[in-house]
Amino acid sequence: QQQVKQSPQSLIVQKGGISIINCAYENTAFDYFPWYQQFPGKGPALLIAIRPDVSEKKEGRFTISFNKSAKQFSLHIMDSQPGDSATYFCAASSGTSYGKLTFGQGTILTVHP
Amino acid sequence: EPEVTQTPSHQVTQMGQEVILRCVPISNHLYFYWYRQILGQKVEFLVSFYNNEISEKSEIFDDQFSVERPDGSNFTLKIRSTKLEDSAMYFCASSEDLVTDTQYFGPGTRLTVL
Numbered sequence: 001q002q003q004v005k006q007s008p009q010s011l012i013v014q015k016g017g018i019s020i021i022n023c024a025y026e027n028t029a030f031d032y033f034p035w036y037q038q039f040p041g042k043g044p045a046l047l048i049a050i051r052p053d054v055s056e057k058k059e060g061r062f063t064i065s066f067n068k069s070a071k072q073f074s075l076h077i078m079d080s081q082p083g084d085s086a087t088y089f090c091a092a093s094s095g096t097s098y099g100k101l102t103f104g105q106g107t108i109l110t111v112h113p
Numbered sequence: 114e115p116e117v118t119q120t121p122s123h124q125v126t127q128m129g130q131e132v133i134l135r136c137v138p139i140s141n142h143l144y145f146y147w148y149r150q151i152l153g154q155k156v157e158f159l160v161s162f163y164n165n166e167i168s169e170k171s172e173i174f175d176d177q178f179s180v181e182r183p184d185g186s187n188f189t190l191k192i193r194s195t196k197l198e199d200s201a202m203y204f205c206a207s208s209e210d211l212v213t214d215t216q217y218f219g220p221g222t223r224l225t226v227l
Contacts, residue, residue, distance in 0.1 A: 032214050036156075043117075043204050043218035044156060089156060098168035099144055099211055103156040 002027055004092050006104025013111050019077040021107045023090035026071065030092040034101070035064065035075045038087045047088070048075070080111045115139040117219035119205050125225045126195055134190045134222045136205030145188045146206040146216060147180065149173070156204065162188065195226045 006023045013019045023033075031052055036044035050057045050064040050073065057064045063076040077084055090104040118137045126132050138145050147159040161168040162180050179191045188207075192199055202223050206216040 034214070036218075041220075043206075043220050045218065046215055049215070091156075093214065095211070098161045098163065099146060099208060099214065099216065100158045100161055100169050100171075101146075101148075101156075101216065102158065105155045 002102055004090060004102050004104040006090050006107060008107060009105065010108040011110070013080045013109065015080065015082060015111055015113050017080050017111075019080045019084070019109055019111070020074060021088055021090070021109070022072065022074045023092075023104050024070075024072045025092050025102075027092070027094065027102075028071070029094040029096060030102075031095055032093045033064070033066065033073050034091050035062075036089045036091060036103075038089065038106075044089060077109075080109075082111045082113050085109055085111050115217075117205055117207055117217050119203075119219040119222050121222060122220065123223045123225070125227065128197055128226055129194050132192050132195055132224065134192075134203050134205075134224070136188045136190075136219055137186050138188055138205065138207030139209075139217055140186070142207035142209050142217075144168075144208045144211060144216075145180075145182070146208075147190045148204045148206065148218075149201040150204065150221075151201045159190070159203075192224075195224075197226050200224055200226045 034049035035047045037047045038044045061078045066073045088107045091101040120135045145162040150156045160170045177193045202221045204221045205219045208216045
């Protein structure tokens with residue numbers, strides 16, 4: 001019940017295209033859903049996050065869509081760029097878990113020029 | 114911009130040896146975390162720490178693991194007797210509080226147990 005399932009495992013997109021990564025969760029106590037970006041040899045860096053009181057959040061080219069009833073959330077990267085090539089992790093936490101983040105399996109995104 | 118730092122970047126040790134991984138969280142942060150990432154796998158929570166106490170720990174964080182904030186700036190993870198399966202990337206993270214929830218991760222320490 002603590003798992004967060006992420007798909008796809010890998011994604012190849014042409015420059016300028018839209019990248020879409022999906023996550024699903026079971027634990028209804030989760031109330032914070034961040035997306036992290038990780039480059040090789042680096043630690044995860046927060047990209048964008050959402051709470052369940054809104055269905056969408058947009059920051060620049062990055063948008064989170066959140067469907068509370070389906071217990072799913074997704075990351076959309078518009079106008080994907082080669083510099084976006086990285087591993088993306090969705091995560092979730094609940095207010096009762098002292099900040100413990102439960103991560104998805106990760107998606108390796110490759111954006112071809 | 115403030116950042117979390119970790120030392121060493123790479124630690125090689127023999128099975129059964131003790132290792133201490135060090136982290137300097139962002140200075141005004143109050144909550145500290147350790148995560149690990151086995152090569153090619155997802156990031157896994159180990160432990161959270163607040164007010165000099167463990168707040169929560171995972172099933173991975175058994176008696177071989179301990180954490181400490183020995184002074185006002187460092188946060189350490191000790192593995193008492195390393196096993197081959199402890200080989201992983203260990204990330205320290207910190208957050209200002211639980212309300213904002215943003216955790217800032219360090220660059221990690223790659224631990225290799227031979």
